[in-house]
Amino acid sequence: MFELKNKVAIVTGGARGIGKAIALSLAKQGANVVVADVISGESVVKQIKKMKRKSIFIKTDVTKDENLMNLVNTTVKEFKKLDILVNNAGVFYPTPVEKTKIEDFRKTIDINMYGYLKLAKLCFPHLKKSKKASIINVASIAGISAFANSAAYNMSKGAVNMLTKSLANDWGKYNIRCNSICPGVIVTAMTKPLLKDKGFNQMIKQGVPLARPGNSNEIASLAVYLASDESSYTTGTLMVVDGGWTCHL
16 A cells, blocks of 8 residues: 555655655655655655665755756756655744734745745656656645635635646646645644644644644554555645644634
């Protein structure tokens, strides 16, 4: 099940949190993984190599075109192909619209949306050659139901979900599948400040049917499925992983 042997994957934001969990899970199933991040991902590379998989770290700021081109070119030069793209790099500024700086809106859109679009476009010629390629966009339930005080994030993740559907429509003829994973609250460095708030934790206990936040491995397991041939007829979907939170919102 979920055999990824000899497949090559790029994971952005792969040095920590959800991205790290996805990178490690893909490797466990046989994939060779390129870890891309603005912070060092060498520790993740070491863990992957211990699994007898190939892996490299490429420092990448997804807002810089030259970084994205270097990421794709280096990956193909090193591994000779590309089968899986996981767009995961992201930022979150939890402030109301009237208090959000315009530059923070721009940065959120540049990273969370344009970064996904530009990297997918650069990867397209190589994914097309794969014959069984998969793009996995890590979005959010905030792209489906808006979080309070999070307009920039909501906008970016809503755009990611529409990008997913657009790529699925446009690139299905090349057998490139594209799906979104829409997590709820997952325990990561990004959500740590929120999870320190007693009121927020109480809301999770009362509002989420499973009464807890999720963990990165629970997102990574779905990413493995979407990367594998077992999901060969699944494309254009927005897969919600939120403990049931949105089923009653």
